[in-house]
Amino acid sequence: MSENALFTILQDIKLKNDMPTVQACLFDLDGVIVDTAKYHYLAWRQLANQLGFDLTLEQNELLKGISRMESLEIILKIGGVKLDEEEKLKLAAEKNVRYLELCKQITPDDALPGVRDFLDELRKDKIKVGLGSASKNAKTILTNLRMLDYFDTLVDGNRVTKGKPDPQVFLMGAGDLGVSPDRCIVFEDAVAGIQSAKAAGMIGIGIGEESVLTEADLVIKGFDGVTVSDLFGKLK
The missing domain is CATH 3.40.50.1000 (HAD superfamily/HAD-like)
Structure with a gap:
């Protein structure tokens, strides 16, 4: 050697x-x-639709791994929507209620x-x-x-x-x-x-x-x- x-x-x-x-x-x-990405996407998409625009699967990739409020900021930017802090907190809470309802379907x-x-x-x-x-x-x-x-x-x-x-x-x-x-x-x-x-x-x-x-x-x-x-x- x-x-x-x-x-x-x-x-x-x-x-x-x-x-x-x-x-x-x-x-x-x-x-x-x-x-649980599918549940997050459905809940965020419902919120976007509520605000008058759609959220695509490609756009949803931008929300991966970040917090709820950071995700909301990105979605509002996508839709060109401006809200005050109180309205943002209300929407984030509504999204979470939708998400938790969907998560009830999760099993072992x-x-x-x-x-x-x-x-x-x-x-x-x-x-x-x-x-x-x-x-x-x-x-x-x-x-x-x-x-x-x-x-x-x-x-x-x-x-x-x-x-x-x-x-x-x-x-x-x-x-x-x-x-x-x-x-x-x-x-x-x-x-x-x-x-x-x-x-x-x-x-x-x-x-x-x-x-x-x-x-x-x-x-x-x-x-x-x-x-x-x-x-x-x-x-x-």
Whole structure:
């Protein structure tokens, strides 16, 4: 074996050994644990129609991973509608009522394929689990999915003051769990969410398309057939 080849092998071993042990995993909700995007879209579209214009599926993509009030601001801009703060709060509340009514249809069968098995494996490996979501309805949705007990902490729109890509949501989650950010992995389906994870100093795994989630450390299609050991191995 040449000296250069030996050096390459030793460097590879060093890099693998230098990777911090993963102690916690933080998950976004929509598009990662469950797909409630269709309910958000229907509720926002009804609101847009109420204001006299339509909301397309393409325009709805702009609302992914951001807060309710930020979403409303984008929708009002699309429709060219100007409202005062009181009217905005009223519309946001109306949208949420519609959304929650639609979410009553959610059952345990609506959990995305493989995610429950993945969470079971994390629990067996004694890896802490947290939720980091802009949703203010995360607890209700997880209860309907019968998945609330999987999570050691919930950081949602009721707790954070800054939306993604600000790292606040994931830093709060790590703080709740008592884990250093560099020992956390974040699972996200939105560009803003991956940016939030990276800004927090965490590993960001994207759920979706590599062409979209270009800043992620690794991108997977979903959790179906994915094991914790195999996934962590790909990060080394």
